[in-house]
Amino acid sequence: MLLEPPIDKLIKQVGNPYKLAVLAGKRAKFLQRTLSQEELNQSPEVSRAVEEIYEGKVVAEEDITKPVEEE
Numbered sequence: 001m002l003l004e005p006p007i008d009k010l011i012k013q014v015g016n017p018y019k020l021a022v023l024a025g026k027r028a029k030f031l032q033r034t035l036s037q038e039e040l041n042q043s044p045e046v047s048r049a050v051e052e053i054y055e056g057k058v059v060a061e062e063d064i065t066k067p068v069e070e071e
Contacts, residue, residue, distance in 0.1 A: 005054040014053065014060055023060050024049045 014020040027049035035045065052058040 005050065010050065010054055019060055020053070023053060023058065027052060027058050 010020055011017050014023060024046060028045040031045040031048055032040070035048075049058070
């Protein structure tokens with residue numbers, strides 16, 4: 001269970017719980033591929049990913065899709 005950082009603050013920071021889940025999952029997968037086994041043993045990759053999101057080191061890109069304007 002995620003206790004720190006608080007989930008409600010993370011959702012408010014990212015804007016949406018689904019976006020948070022995708023962002024944390026993608027970052028954790030990247031960390032799993034790039035960190036050494038020793039670093040992974042110190043802290044799980046999902047925990048690291050969530051901490052990085054909370055600290056503002058990892059941010060989600062804004063949606064680039066725009067609604068079609070009616071003429």
